[in-house]
Amino acid sequence: MNRELKSIVEALLLTADRALSIDEIGAVFDEADRPRREVIKQTLAQIATDCDQRGVELKEVASGYRLQVRQELAGWVNRLWEEKPPRYTRALLETLALIAYRQPATRGDIEEVRGVAVSTSIIRTLLDREWIRISGHRETPGRPELFVTTRQFLDHFNLKSLSDLPPLSEIKDLQEALPEGPVAESVLGLFAEPAEKTETESVGVDEEAVAALPRSAKDA
Amino acid sequence: MNRELKSIVEALLLTADRALSIDEIGAVFDEADRPRREVIKQTLAQIATDCDQRGVELKEVASGYRLQVRQELAGWVNRLWEEKPPRYTRALLETLALIAYRQPATRGDIEEVRGVAVSTSIIRTLLDREWIRISGHRETPGRPELFVTTRQFLDHFNLKSLSDLPPLSEIKDLQEALPEGPVAESVLGLFAEPAEKTETESVGVDEEAVAALPRSAKDA
C-alpha cells in the first residue's frame, strides 16, 4: 500500500500544472480510503529522498509541493528550447489570419469559415501574446466579443498598417511558391513526417478554389 | 558522469512536454561532449528500470521517448482535472480508422466505405489535432486531397509505429463462405406496410444489444 501511495502521489505531482497542497492530494481519495495528513507528509518526505540521485527535486512552496528540475540542470533544459522552440498549431495561425483579414471578427465568424469550434485556449494564447484584443461586442444575441489585431501584431509582422497585408489574390502565388515548403514543414508543423511522395505530386492550391477566395473573405 | 547524464536526460524528458528522440536529446550537448547514441540509449534503459517501482514509466512512441504516468493510475490523476477528456464521435473515429489503415486515403475513399458523406468539420478537427495531414493529391479528376496520419497521431495513441495498430480484421473469402442455393424467398411488396413488423417498431437503438453483437468479421 505504501508503495502504491507513493506512486499515486508522484503521479499527481508530475501531472498537476501547479503546486499541490496536502489537502489537495488527500482530496483525490475517497473519504473512506483517504490517508491521514501525516501519512501523506511521510510519503512526500520519501519522494524527496528518492529524488536525491535524480534530475528533479521536491520543493515546498507557499501553496504546496511540486517537483521541479534541479537548478543546476537549467542550462540543459534551456538548450532544448533553443534547439526546438515551441510552435503554434495550424488552427491558431488560421484563427489569427482570419481575425487579421476579417476584423472585427467574432469566434462565430471564424468558426463559420473553419467549420470547427475555435478553442478557448487559442483565443487566450493570442490575447496573451497581445496580437489580438477585444474591441467590443457585436449587438446580436449573446453579444459575442469582437476581436481585432493590435499594434504589436503589426510590429511583429513588420507591417505599417493592415493595408500592407497582401491582398488575398496574392496568397495563391505564395502557396504555389512553397509547395510543402519550409513554412508548412517547420513552422506549421503539419508535416511532422517526411512527406512520402508516392501517389502525390504537388500540394498546390486548387485553381478554382483560389479564384473564389477573395469573394468569400471580403464580404464580411 | 553517468549519473549526471541520467539526471540531465530525465530533466529533459520532464520539461519537453512531448516525446524526445535520441537525436533531440543529443542535440542539447556541445558536439565535443555529445554522448554517443548508444550511451543515450543505455541511459534511457536505465531510467526505464529506475521507474519500475514508481508512478511513471518510460514509453517509446513514434516521435521518441517520453515519461508518462502509468495507465493504472489514470483514475487518480484524472481527479485532479475538472475537464473531462474529450470524447470523439463514432463518425470521427471511423474516419480516423479509415485514414490510419488505408493511408493515403481521400475523402471519397472514406465515403465509399462508410456510405455517408464525411463532414468537413471532422476532417478539420483531425487536421487541427494534427492527427492527420494532407500528403498530396490523387491524380484523378478533382485532384482530391490525400490524407495520412502523423507521428502526433501515433504519439497520442501510445503507438510506436503504424504496425502497432490493432490488426484489422480479415475479410472472409466470400466465394467459400457464401452458402449455395436460392437467395430469394418471400415475395413481399417493396413498400409493403410494416404492419406485422412488431420487431421493427421498437424505439431507439438498444445500446447494449449493439455492444453485444457478435463480432462476426473479427474472427480471422
Place this chain on the structure above:
Amino acid sequence: MPAGRQQLAIAYIAGTAVSELPGDLYIPPNALEVYLEAFEGPLDLLLYLIKRQNIDILEIDVAEITDQYMAYIELMQAGQFELAAEYMVMAAMLAELKSRILLPRTEDAEEEEDDPRMQLIRRLLEYERYKLAAEDLDRLPRLDRELRQARADPPEFERTIPEPKVELADLLAAMANALRQAELFEHHQVQLESISTEQKISHLLRYLEKDRFLSLGSFLDPREGRLGVVVTFLAVMELMRNAMVEIVQSDVFGPIHLRLAAGRDAS
C-alpha cells in the same frame, strides 16, 4: 384536454405522456431523431438490422432486410425527419437488388460470382471492419485520457522558454488554407442539400394533372444528379403504393410512362 381515447397516453417519452400518434407511427418523432443519430449511415443501419436477428452478414436474406430497411425509412420519413440522401440511395440500391433476385435467373447468372447479393455483402463486411477498427482505436490508451505526460516545472529563475516564432508567410499560408477549406466546405454543403420526396411527389402530381400522361424520364432534372433520380423513383413508388398513379411500360426496358390513377383526375 381532448376527450375520448386520444386522452390516453400511449407512451412516456422522457417523462412526458405521448397521447397522439403521428399517423400510423409507433415512434414519437423526437425518439426517431435520437434513433437516427445513433446510426452512422445506411450501412450502419443495415448492419444493425442484420445483427439484431443474429444472422451472419453472409446469410442475409435480401428481401427481408430490404423490407425492414424500407420500413425504417418510412417511419423516419413519416416522422418528418429529413433523411440524409445516402439513406435514399441505399433504399434504391436495395430495391434494385431485391428485384434482381426476384427475377428468373439466367444460366450464367447461376455462378456465385454473379450473386447480386455479393456487392452488398462486400460493402457490409468492409464497413464492419472499419467500424470495429474504430472501436479498437477508441480502446487504445491515449494521452489526456488514460495517459498523462509526466512533467516537472523547469528550474525557477532560468525559465526562458521562447515564444513561438511566426513569419508573415506562415500567416498568409494559413489564411489561404483556411479559405480554401471554407470553399470546399461550402461546396460540400450544396452537394448535401437534399431533395425531399414530399416535394417530388407534389411536383409529380402537379405535372400529371396538367398533362395526364408523361414519361418517367421527363421528370428527371439533370441538375439534381443521381440523388434526383433516386428521389423521383421513390416518389413514384410512394404514389404507386397509395394507388395514386398508374405505370405503363409497353416493352421490357422500354420507357416508363405515368398517369394519374383512375378516379384520381384533377379534382
